[in-house]
Amino acid sequence: GQNIDQPTEMTATEGAIVQINCTYQTSGFNGLFWYQQHAGEAPTFLSYNVLDGLEEKGRFSSFLSRSKGYSYLLLKELQMKDSASYLCAVLRPSTGGGNKLTFGTGTQLKVEL
Amino acid sequence: NAGVTQTPKFRVLKTGQSMTLLCAQDMNHEYMYWYRQDPGMGLRLIHYSVGEGTTAKGEVPDGYNVSRLKKQNFLLGLESAAPSQTSVYFCASSRVLARKETQYFGPGTRLLVL
Numbered sequence: 580g581q582n583i584d585q586p587t588e589m590t591a592t593e594g595a596i597v598q599i600n601c602t603y604q605t606s607g608f609n610g611l612f613w614y615q616q617h618a619g620e621a622p623t624f625l626s627y628n629v630l631d632g633l634e635e636k637g638r639f640s641s642f643l644s645r646s647k648g649y650s651y652l653l654l655k656e657l658q659m660k661d662s663a664s665y666l667c668a669v670l671r672p673s674t675g676g677g678n679k680l681t682f683g684t685g686t687q688l689k690v691e692l
Numbered sequence: 693n694a695g696v697t698q699t700p701k702f703r704v705l706k707t708g709q710s711m712t713l714l715c716a717q718d719m720n721h722e723y724m725y726w727y728r729q730d731p732g733m734g735l736r737l738i739h740y741s742v743g744e745g746t747t748a749k750g751e752v753p754d755g756y757n758v759s760r761l762k763k764q765n766f767l768l769g770l771e772s773a774a775p776s777q778t779s780v781y782f783c784a785s786s787r788v789l790a791r792k793e794t795q796y797f798g799p800g801t802r803l804l805v806l
Binding site: 682 | 723725727732733734735736737740742748750751782788794795796797798799800
């Protein structure tokens with residue numbers, strides 16, 4: 580089966596740095612996405628990794644180690660608006676054609692003053 | 693550019709009733725998807741389509757049917773709604789689903805089955 584694990588909840592302080600981890604065991608791997616989802620809203624794209632290493636985009640960075648089945652999302656200079664759920668999703672080949680995403684259950688991040 | 697839109701935004705059904713959820717995208721995307729999102733379960737793929745006239749089953753297809761008669765529209769049908777189908781339904785689309793081609797999500801439909 581497909582297994583994607585993330586912590587359920589995390590709390591951090593405004594201005595701090597937080598790392599959200601994701602481990603995966605899937606049949607097939609064509610990359611890993613991170614999405615942000617505010618309460619009552621749709622997920623929005625944050626990052627994509629397919630090669631090992633760190634991808635940096637402003638205050639957000641994402642890291643991938645394919646050999647360890649591990650990724651993390653790093654958020655710097657936390658702001659109150661970063662309070663949201665962060666979804667890890669693995670891109671896998673699909674028997675019906677193309678690829679499809681398998682999502683983790685998400686990590687609810689709460690940023691406090 | 694409206695992106696991905698979903699109709700309706702919210703609906704209450706009685707057990708056994710039927711309904712159709714409509715998803716529309718104006719980005720000329722080939723791929724479209726229907727997910728459901730439940731607390732503690734994450735997003736789960738119901739059905740998807742890799743092009744007009746094609747559909748395929750996802751992880752949790754039972755109790756749902758889909759159709760993709762036009763490239764821009766993807767319909768999700770519930771023939772006989774059950775309380776277990778109470779959920780938030782998200783539609784998404786993508787140009788393809790390959791390197792760096794992300795999925796774009798609609799705003800969601802909240803369905804309550806009594």
